[in-house]
Amino acid sequence: MAYELYYWDGLQGRGEFVRLALEEAGADYVDITREPSRGTDAMFTLMKSDSEPHIPFAPPFLKDSDLIIPHVANILFYLGPRLGLAPEDEGLRHVANGLQLTITDFVAEVHDTHHPIDTSLYYEDQKPEAKARSAAFIRDRIPKFLGYFERVLRQNPAGSHNIVGNALTYVDLSLFQMIEGLTYAFPKAMARRKAEYPALLALHDRVEKRPNIAGYIASPRRLAFNEDGIFRHYPELDSEE
Template identity: 75%
Template structure:
Protein backbone atom coordinates (compact mmCIF):
# COMPACT_ATOMS: atom_id res chain seq x y z
CA UNK A 1 0.00 0.00 0.00
CA UNK A 2 1.18 3.53 -0.79
CA UNK A 3 1.90 5.77 2.20
CA UNK A 4 0.49 9.29 2.11
CA UNK A 5 2.62 12.01 3.68
CA UNK A 6 0.91 15.27 4.59
CA UNK A 7 2.99 18.38 5.17
CA UNK A 8 3.10 21.99 4.00
CA UNK A 9 4.24 22.43 0.41
CA UNK A 10 7.26 24.56 -0.44
CA UNK A 11 9.42 23.75 2.59
CA UNK A 12 11.35 20.84 4.04
CA UNK A 13 10.28 21.57 7.62
CA UNK A 14 9.51 18.78 10.05
CA UNK A 15 8.16 16.63 7.24
CA UNK A 16 11.69 16.13 5.97
CA UNK A 17 12.56 13.81 8.85
CA UNK A 18 9.82 11.44 7.68
CA UNK A 19 10.65 11.95 4.03
CA UNK A 20 14.27 10.89 4.54
CA UNK A 21 13.16 7.61 6.09
CA UNK A 22 10.76 6.88 3.24
CA UNK A 23 13.41 7.74 0.64
CA UNK A 24 16.14 5.66 2.29
CA UNK A 25 13.81 2.65 2.38
CA UNK A 26 12.65 3.13 -1.21
CA UNK A 27 9.09 3.16 0.09
CA UNK A 28 6.12 3.86 -2.13
CA UNK A 29 4.70 7.18 -0.93
CA UNK A 30 2.89 10.29 -2.12
CA UNK A 31 3.68 13.81 -0.93
CA UNK A 32 0.03 14.83 -0.95
CA UNK A 33 0.32 18.63 -0.83
CA UNK A 34 2.80 18.63 -3.70
CA UNK A 35 0.18 17.03 -5.92
CA UNK A 36 -2.64 19.08 -7.42
CA UNK A 37 -4.49 16.31 -9.24
CA UNK A 38 -7.23 13.93 -8.08
CA UNK A 39 -8.27 15.95 -5.07
CA UNK A 40 -4.79 16.25 -3.59
CA UNK A 41 -2.80 19.37 -2.70
CA UNK A 42 -2.89 21.47 0.45
CA UNK A 43 -6.68 21.47 0.40
CA UNK A 44 -6.73 17.71 0.94
CA UNK A 45 -4.54 18.09 4.02
CA UNK A 46 -6.65 20.88 5.47
CA UNK A 47 -9.82 18.90 4.82
CA UNK A 48 -8.57 16.13 7.11
CA UNK A 49 -7.39 18.53 9.82
CA UNK A 50 -10.68 20.46 9.78
CA UNK A 51 -12.97 17.47 9.37
CA UNK A 52 -16.07 17.29 11.53
CA UNK A 53 -16.51 13.56 10.90
CA UNK A 54 -12.99 12.06 10.73
CA UNK A 55 -12.01 10.22 13.89
CA UNK A 56 -8.67 11.07 15.53
CA UNK A 57 -7.98 14.19 13.47
CA UNK A 58 -4.38 15.46 13.64
CA UNK A 59 -3.62 18.80 15.27
CA UNK A 60 -0.96 19.79 12.74
CA UNK A 61 1.22 18.30 10.01
CA UNK A 62 3.20 16.28 9.41
CA UNK A 63 0.97 13.26 9.56
CA UNK A 64 0.99 9.99 7.69
CA UNK A 65 -1.88 7.95 6.31
CA UNK A 66 -1.47 4.20 5.98
CA UNK A 67 -4.81 2.99 4.72
CA UNK A 68 -7.41 4.26 7.17
CA UNK A 69 -4.84 4.88 9.92
CA UNK A 70 -3.67 8.46 10.52
CA UNK A 71 -0.43 8.87 12.49
CA UNK A 72 0.61 12.39 13.61
CA UNK A 73 3.92 13.80 14.94
CA UNK A 74 7.37 13.09 13.53
CA UNK A 75 8.65 10.83 16.32
CA UNK A 76 5.35 8.93 16.42
CA UNK A 77 5.38 8.45 12.65
CA UNK A 78 8.95 7.18 12.73
CA UNK A 79 8.20 4.86 15.64
CA UNK A 80 5.43 3.38 13.45
CA UNK A 81 7.42 3.29 10.22
CA UNK A 82 10.76 2.18 11.64
CA UNK A 83 10.08 -1.58 11.82
CA UNK A 84 8.14 -1.55 8.56
CA UNK A 85 10.98 0.17 6.69
CA UNK A 86 13.73 -1.79 8.49
CA UNK A 87 15.01 1.40 10.07
CA UNK A 88 14.53 0.35 13.69
CA UNK A 89 16.16 -2.32 15.89
CA UNK A 90 14.64 -5.78 15.98
CA UNK A 91 14.64 -5.68 19.76
CA UNK A 92 11.45 -4.07 21.03
CA UNK A 93 13.14 -2.47 24.02
CA UNK A 94 15.78 -0.85 21.82
CA UNK A 95 13.03 0.63 19.67
CA UNK A 96 12.04 2.75 22.65
CA UNK A 97 15.67 3.83 23.08
CA UNK A 98 15.64 4.98 19.46
CA UNK A 99 12.30 6.69 19.99
CA UNK A 100 13.74 8.52 22.99
CA UNK A 101 16.58 9.84 20.86
CA UNK A 102 14.09 10.97 18.21
CA UNK A 103 12.07 12.78 20.87
CA UNK A 104 15.25 14.56 21.94
CA UNK A 105 15.68 15.63 18.31
CA UNK A 106 12.09 16.90 18.46
CA UNK A 107 13.05 19.09 21.41
CA UNK A 108 16.11 20.33 19.52
CA UNK A 109 14.05 21.23 16.44
CA UNK A 110 11.62 23.19 18.60
CA UNK A 111 14.52 25.23 19.96
CA UNK A 112 15.82 25.84 16.43
CA UNK A 113 12.39 27.19 15.48
CA UNK A 114 12.36 29.50 18.49
CA UNK A 115 15.57 31.22 17.39
CA UNK A 116 13.62 33.08 14.71
CA UNK A 117 10.20 33.06 16.41
CA UNK A 118 10.96 33.49 20.13
CA UNK A 119 7.75 35.34 21.02
CA UNK A 120 4.93 34.01 18.84
CA UNK A 121 4.48 32.05 15.63
CA UNK A 122 1.68 34.46 14.71
CA UNK A 123 4.18 37.32 14.42
CA UNK A 124 6.54 37.87 11.50
CA UNK A 125 10.25 37.44 12.13
CA UNK A 126 10.68 41.18 11.53
CA UNK A 127 8.33 41.87 14.46
CA UNK A 128 10.58 40.01 16.90
CA UNK A 129 14.04 40.48 15.43
CA UNK A 130 15.71 41.87 18.54
CA UNK A 131 14.32 39.08 20.68
CA UNK A 132 15.45 36.58 18.03
CA UNK A 133 19.01 37.93 18.22
CA UNK A 134 19.10 37.37 21.98
CA UNK A 135 17.53 33.91 21.68
CA UNK A 136 19.93 32.87 18.90
CA UNK A 137 22.98 34.03 20.85
CA UNK A 138 21.99 31.79 23.74
CA UNK A 139 21.09 28.93 21.40
CA UNK A 140 24.47 29.08 19.66
CA UNK A 141 26.49 29.41 22.86
CA UNK A 142 24.62 26.94 25.05
CA UNK A 143 22.11 24.75 23.27
CA UNK A 144 23.94 23.64 20.12
CA UNK A 145 26.89 22.34 22.19
CA UNK A 146 24.54 20.70 24.68
CA UNK A 147 22.55 18.78 22.06
CA UNK A 148 25.37 17.94 19.65
CA UNK A 149 27.66 17.05 22.54
CA UNK A 150 25.03 14.66 23.83
CA UNK A 151 24.58 12.90 20.47
CA UNK A 152 28.36 12.75 19.97
CA UNK A 153 28.63 11.01 23.34
CA UNK A 154 25.78 8.59 22.55
CA UNK A 155 27.49 7.53 19.35
CA UNK A 156 30.87 7.24 21.05
CA UNK A 157 29.39 4.98 23.72
CA UNK A 158 27.48 2.71 21.35
CA UNK A 159 28.82 -0.69 22.43
CA UNK A 160 27.73 -2.44 19.24
CA UNK A 161 29.04 -0.29 16.39
CA UNK A 162 31.28 2.68 15.73
CA UNK A 163 29.25 3.58 12.64
CA UNK A 164 25.69 4.13 13.88
CA UNK A 165 24.06 6.00 16.74
CA UNK A 166 22.36 2.88 18.16
CA UNK A 167 23.01 -0.79 17.50
CA UNK A 168 24.79 -2.11 14.41
CA UNK A 169 22.37 -1.05 11.66
CA UNK A 170 21.12 2.26 10.29
CA UNK A 171 18.04 3.64 12.05
CA UNK A 172 15.82 6.61 11.38
CA UNK A 173 17.69 8.54 14.10
CA UNK A 174 20.85 8.43 11.98
CA UNK A 175 18.87 9.98 9.13
CA UNK A 176 17.38 12.60 11.43
CA UNK A 177 20.81 13.58 12.77
CA UNK A 178 21.97 14.04 9.18
CA UNK A 179 19.08 16.46 8.66
CA UNK A 180 19.84 18.29 11.92
CA UNK A 181 23.42 18.93 10.82
CA UNK A 182 22.35 19.94 7.32
CA UNK A 183 19.87 22.42 8.77
CA UNK A 184 22.24 23.89 11.35
CA UNK A 185 25.01 24.38 8.78
CA UNK A 186 22.51 26.22 6.57
CA UNK A 187 21.04 28.37 9.33
CA UNK A 188 24.21 29.08 11.32
CA UNK A 189 27.23 28.65 9.02
CA UNK A 190 29.53 30.70 11.26
CA UNK A 191 28.52 28.92 14.44
CA UNK A 192 28.87 25.52 12.73
CA UNK A 193 32.11 26.28 10.86
CA UNK A 194 34.18 24.12 13.21
CA UNK A 195 31.64 21.44 14.04
CA UNK A 196 33.66 18.72 12.29
CA UNK A 197 36.55 19.07 14.71
CA UNK A 198 34.26 19.41 17.74
CA UNK A 199 31.92 16.55 16.86
CA UNK A 200 33.93 14.23 14.57
CA UNK A 201 31.68 11.20 15.07
CA UNK A 202 28.55 13.15 14.13
CA UNK A 203 30.39 14.58 11.12
CA UNK A 204 31.31 11.06 10.01
CA UNK A 205 27.72 9.91 10.54
CA UNK A 206 26.46 12.83 8.43
CA UNK A 207 28.85 11.97 5.61
CA UNK A 208 28.01 8.27 5.65
CA UNK A 209 24.28 9.02 5.41
CA UNK A 210 24.87 11.49 2.58
CA UNK A 211 26.70 8.82 0.61
CA UNK A 212 23.99 6.15 0.92
CA UNK A 213 22.71 5.43 -2.62
CA UNK A 214 19.03 6.19 -2.03
CA UNK A 215 19.79 9.31 -0.01
CA UNK A 216 22.33 10.54 -2.56
CA UNK A 217 19.77 10.15 -5.35
CA UNK A 218 17.14 11.91 -3.28
CA UNK A 219 19.40 14.85 -2.47
CA UNK A 220 20.05 15.37 -6.19
CA UNK A 221 16.37 15.11 -7.12
CA UNK A 222 13.73 17.83 -7.28
CA UNK A 223 11.94 16.09 -4.41
CA UNK A 224 14.57 17.50 -2.04
CA UNK A 225 13.49 21.13 -1.73
CA UNK A 226 16.18 23.65 -0.81
CA UNK A 227 16.25 25.27 2.60
CA UNK A 228 14.58 28.67 2.70
CA UNK A 229 13.35 31.32 5.13
CA UNK A 230 9.92 29.76 5.45
CA UNK A 231 10.91 26.49 7.12
CA UNK A 232 12.25 25.47 10.51
CA UNK A 233 15.91 26.06 9.61
CA UNK A 234 16.30 29.66 8.45
CA UNK A 235 19.43 31.62 7.66
CA UNK A 236 19.33 35.20 8.86
CA UNK A 237 22.92 36.55 8.90
CA UNK A 238 22.19 38.81 11.86
CA UNK A 239 21.39 35.75 14.01
CA UNK A 240 24.60 33.88 13.24
CA UNK A 241 27.93 34.29 15.01
CA UNK A 242 31.31 32.63 15.35
CA UNK A 243 31.83 30.91 18.68
CA UNK A 244 35.56 30.20 18.43
Protein backbone atom coordinates (compact mmCIF):
# COMPACT_ATOMS: atom_id res chain seq x y z
CA MET A 1 0.00 0.00 0.00
CA ALA A 2 1.11 3.57 -0.68
CA TYR A 3 2.06 5.79 2.22
CA GLU A 4 -0.54 8.49 2.83
CA LEU A 5 0.79 11.94 3.71
CA TYR A 6 -1.60 14.42 5.28
CA TYR A 7 -0.71 18.10 5.18
CA TRP A 8 -2.28 21.39 4.10
CA ASP A 9 -2.85 21.72 0.37
CA GLY A 10 -0.88 24.43 -1.42
CA LEU A 11 1.98 24.59 1.08
CA GLN A 12 5.45 23.18 1.34
CA GLY A 13 5.55 23.88 5.06
CA ARG A 14 6.49 21.13 7.48
CA GLY A 15 5.13 18.50 5.11
CA GLU A 16 7.98 19.16 2.68
CA PHE A 17 10.53 17.54 4.97
CA VAL A 18 8.57 14.29 4.66
CA ARG A 19 7.98 14.68 0.92
CA LEU A 20 11.71 15.03 0.27
CA ALA A 21 12.43 11.71 1.97
CA LEU A 22 9.64 9.94 0.08
CA GLU A 23 10.76 11.46 -3.22
CA GLU A 24 14.45 10.65 -2.72
CA ALA A 25 13.56 7.03 -1.99
CA GLY A 26 11.16 6.78 -4.93
CA ALA A 27 8.50 5.63 -2.47
CA ASP A 28 4.89 5.12 -3.44
CA TYR A 29 2.90 7.78 -1.61
CA VAL A 30 -0.24 9.87 -1.91
CA ASP A 31 -0.40 13.54 -0.90
CA ILE A 32 -3.95 13.20 0.36
CA THR A 33 -5.18 16.79 0.47
CA ARG A 34 -4.03 17.32 -3.11
CA GLU A 35 -6.24 14.47 -4.30
CA PRO A 36 -9.43 15.97 -5.84
CA SER A 37 -11.57 13.16 -4.48
CA ARG A 38 -10.30 13.55 -0.91
CA GLY A 39 -8.84 16.97 -0.18
CA THR A 40 -8.59 18.67 3.20
CA ASP A 41 -11.85 17.07 4.34
CA ALA A 42 -10.12 13.69 4.48
CA MET A 43 -7.47 15.14 6.78
CA PHE A 44 -10.02 16.66 9.14
CA THR A 45 -12.04 13.45 9.16
CA LEU A 46 -9.09 11.67 10.76
CA MET A 47 -8.17 14.53 13.10
CA LYS A 48 -11.74 14.89 14.39
CA SER A 49 -12.59 11.20 14.50
CA ASP A 50 -14.57 9.96 17.52
CA SER A 51 -13.44 6.37 16.98
CA GLU A 52 -9.82 6.44 15.75
CA PRO A 53 -7.70 5.45 18.78
CA HIS A 54 -4.59 7.42 17.78
CA ILE A 55 -5.82 10.71 16.39
CA PRO A 56 -3.11 13.25 15.44
CA PHE A 57 -3.11 16.72 16.96
CA ALA A 58 -2.06 18.53 13.77
CA PRO A 59 -0.58 17.84 10.34
CA PRO A 60 1.69 16.64 8.99
CA PHE A 61 0.99 13.04 9.78
CA LEU A 62 1.61 9.84 7.88
CA LYS A 63 -0.70 6.87 7.54
CA ASP A 64 0.85 3.48 6.84
CA SER A 65 -1.92 0.90 6.70
CA ASP A 66 -3.64 1.23 10.10
CA LEU A 67 -0.78 3.12 11.74
CA ILE A 68 -0.95 6.92 12.05
CA ILE A 69 2.35 8.70 12.82
CA PRO A 70 2.39 12.43 13.67
CA HIS A 71 5.20 15.02 13.84
CA VAL A 72 7.93 15.46 11.24
CA ALA A 73 10.84 14.07 13.26
CA ASN A 74 8.74 11.12 14.41
CA ILE A 75 7.60 10.39 10.85
CA LEU A 76 11.17 10.51 9.55
CA PHE A 77 12.42 8.33 12.41
CA TYR A 78 9.81 5.77 11.28
CA LEU A 79 10.41 6.13 7.55
CA GLY A 80 14.20 6.42 7.61
CA PRO A 81 15.06 2.71 7.99
CA ARG A 82 12.23 1.69 5.66
CA LEU A 83 13.41 4.04 2.90
CA GLY A 84 17.13 3.42 3.31
CA LEU A 85 17.60 6.96 4.65
CA ALA A 86 18.77 6.22 8.19
CA PRO A 87 22.04 4.85 9.56
CA GLU A 88 22.18 1.09 9.98
CA ASP A 89 23.61 1.50 13.47
CA GLU A 90 20.83 1.88 16.05
CA GLY A 91 22.78 4.38 18.12
CA LEU A 92 23.37 6.61 15.10
CA ARG A 93 19.65 6.47 14.33
CA HIS A 94 19.07 8.25 17.62
CA VAL A 95 21.81 10.75 16.76
CA ALA A 96 19.98 11.42 13.49
CA ASN A 97 16.70 11.82 15.37
CA GLY A 98 18.33 14.33 17.71
CA LEU A 99 19.56 16.35 14.75
CA GLN A 100 16.10 16.27 13.19
CA LEU A 101 14.53 17.44 16.44
CA THR A 102 16.98 20.36 16.42
CA ILE A 103 15.78 21.18 12.91
CA THR A 104 12.24 21.11 14.32
CA ASP A 105 13.29 23.77 16.84
CA PHE A 106 14.85 25.80 14.02
CA VAL A 107 11.67 25.59 11.94
CA ALA A 108 9.60 26.81 14.90
CA GLU A 109 11.83 29.86 15.21
CA VAL A 110 11.50 30.58 11.48
CA HIS A 111 7.72 30.50 11.89
CA ASP A 112 7.90 32.92 14.80
CA THR A 113 9.64 35.57 12.72
CA HIS A 114 6.34 36.35 11.00
CA HIS A 115 3.99 35.24 13.80
CA PRO A 116 5.77 36.25 17.01
CA ILE A 117 2.67 36.99 19.11
CA ASP A 118 -0.25 34.80 18.10
CA THR A 119 -0.70 32.22 15.35
CA SER A 120 -4.36 33.18 15.11
CA LEU A 121 -3.48 36.76 14.13
CA TYR A 122 -2.51 37.76 10.60
CA TYR A 123 1.05 38.86 9.91
CA GLU A 124 -0.32 42.36 9.23
CA ASP A 125 -1.59 42.47 12.83
CA GLN A 126 1.90 42.00 14.31
CA LYS A 127 4.29 43.69 11.89
CA PRO A 128 6.34 45.73 14.41
CA GLU A 129 6.85 42.68 16.61
CA ALA A 130 7.71 40.54 13.57
CA LYS A 131 10.34 43.05 12.47
CA ALA A 132 11.98 42.99 15.91
CA ARG A 133 11.83 39.19 16.09
CA SER A 134 13.27 38.81 12.59
CA ALA A 135 16.16 41.14 13.36
CA ALA A 136 17.08 39.02 16.37
CA PHE A 137 16.62 35.83 14.36
CA ILE A 138 18.96 37.04 11.61
CA ARG A 139 21.52 38.41 14.05
CA ASP A 140 21.59 35.58 16.58
CA ARG A 141 19.59 32.50 15.67
CA ILE A 142 20.59 31.84 12.06
CA PRO A 143 24.30 31.78 12.95
CA LYS A 144 23.63 29.74 16.09
CA PHE A 145 21.75 26.98 14.26
CA LEU A 146 23.69 26.97 10.99
CA GLY A 147 26.97 27.23 12.87
CA TYR A 148 25.99 24.18 14.90
CA PHE A 149 25.10 22.09 11.86
CA GLU A 150 28.27 23.22 10.09
CA ARG A 151 30.34 21.94 13.02
CA VAL A 152 28.47 18.64 13.21
CA LEU A 153 28.95 18.12 9.49
CA ARG A 154 32.68 18.85 9.66
CA GLN A 155 33.18 16.67 12.73
CA ASN A 156 31.34 13.59 11.47
CA PRO A 157 33.64 10.78 12.67
CA ALA A 158 32.72 8.70 9.64
CA GLY A 159 34.62 11.24 7.54
CA SER A 160 31.81 11.46 5.01
CA HIS A 161 30.20 14.53 3.49
CA ASN A 162 26.91 13.71 5.20
CA ILE A 163 25.67 14.94 8.57
CA VAL A 164 25.56 11.54 10.31
CA GLY A 165 27.07 8.18 9.38
CA ASN A 166 28.66 7.45 6.01
CA ALA A 167 25.62 7.72 3.73
CA LEU A 168 22.80 10.12 2.90
CA THR A 169 20.05 10.31 5.52
CA TYR A 170 16.77 12.16 5.88
CA VAL A 171 18.62 14.75 7.99
CA ASP A 172 20.72 15.74 4.95
CA LEU A 173 17.52 16.22 2.98
CA SER A 174 16.03 18.35 5.75
CA LEU A 175 19.14 20.55 5.90
CA PHE A 176 18.81 21.06 2.16
CA GLN A 177 15.25 22.28 2.75
CA MET A 178 16.35 24.59 5.54
CA ILE A 179 18.90 26.29 3.27
CA GLU A 180 16.31 26.53 0.50
CA GLY A 181 13.71 28.04 2.80
CA LEU A 182 16.03 30.50 4.52
CA THR A 183 17.36 31.69 1.17
CA TYR A 184 13.80 32.34 0.02
CA ALA A 185 12.68 34.07 3.21
CA PHE A 186 15.84 36.06 3.97
CA PRO A 187 17.81 36.42 0.72
CA LYS A 188 19.86 39.43 1.86
CA ALA A 189 20.78 37.86 5.19
CA MET A 190 21.67 34.54 3.62
CA ALA A 191 23.70 36.13 0.81
CA ARG A 192 25.80 37.81 3.49
CA ARG A 193 26.22 34.73 5.69
CA LYS A 194 26.37 31.78 3.28
CA ALA A 195 30.15 31.89 2.95
CA GLU A 196 30.40 31.10 6.67
CA TYR A 197 28.94 27.64 6.10
CA PRO A 198 30.80 26.04 3.16
CA ALA A 199 30.18 22.44 4.26
CA LEU A 200 26.43 23.03 4.57
CA LEU A 201 26.29 24.77 1.20
CA ALA A 202 28.19 21.90 -0.42
CA LEU A 203 25.72 19.46 1.15
CA HIS A 204 22.82 21.52 -0.20
CA ASP A 205 24.28 21.48 -3.70
CA ARG A 206 24.89 17.72 -3.63
CA VAL A 207 21.34 17.02 -2.52
CA GLU A 208 19.92 19.35 -5.15
CA LYS A 209 21.73 17.39 -7.89
CA ARG A 210 20.60 13.94 -6.78
CA PRO A 211 18.50 12.49 -9.64
CA ASN A 212 15.31 11.91 -7.68
CA ILE A 213 15.49 15.27 -5.92
CA ALA A 214 16.30 17.13 -9.14
CA GLY A 215 13.38 15.39 -10.83
CA TYR A 216 11.08 16.28 -7.97
CA ILE A 217 12.13 19.94 -7.97
CA ALA A 218 11.43 20.15 -11.71
CA SER A 219 8.02 18.50 -11.33
CA PRO A 220 4.63 20.02 -10.42
CA ARG A 221 4.72 17.99 -7.21
CA ARG A 222 7.23 20.48 -5.78
CA LEU A 223 5.09 23.39 -4.64
CA ALA A 224 6.55 26.89 -4.74
CA PHE A 225 7.37 28.78 -1.57
CA ASN A 226 4.63 31.28 -0.75
CA GLU A 227 3.48 33.63 1.97
CA ASP A 228 1.15 31.06 3.54
CA GLY A 229 3.89 28.62 4.53
CA ILE A 230 6.63 28.41 7.15
CA PHE A 231 9.22 30.22 5.02
CA ARG A 232 7.81 33.59 3.95
CA HIS A 233 9.56 36.43 2.17
CA TYR A 234 8.53 39.79 3.52
CA PRO A 235 11.17 42.28 2.30
CA GLU A 236 10.72 44.44 5.39
CA LEU A 237 11.85 41.55 7.60
CA ASP A 238 15.04 40.81 5.64
CA SER A 239 18.33 42.49 6.46
CA GLU A 240 22.03 42.26 5.68
CA GLU A 241 22.88 43.05 9.30
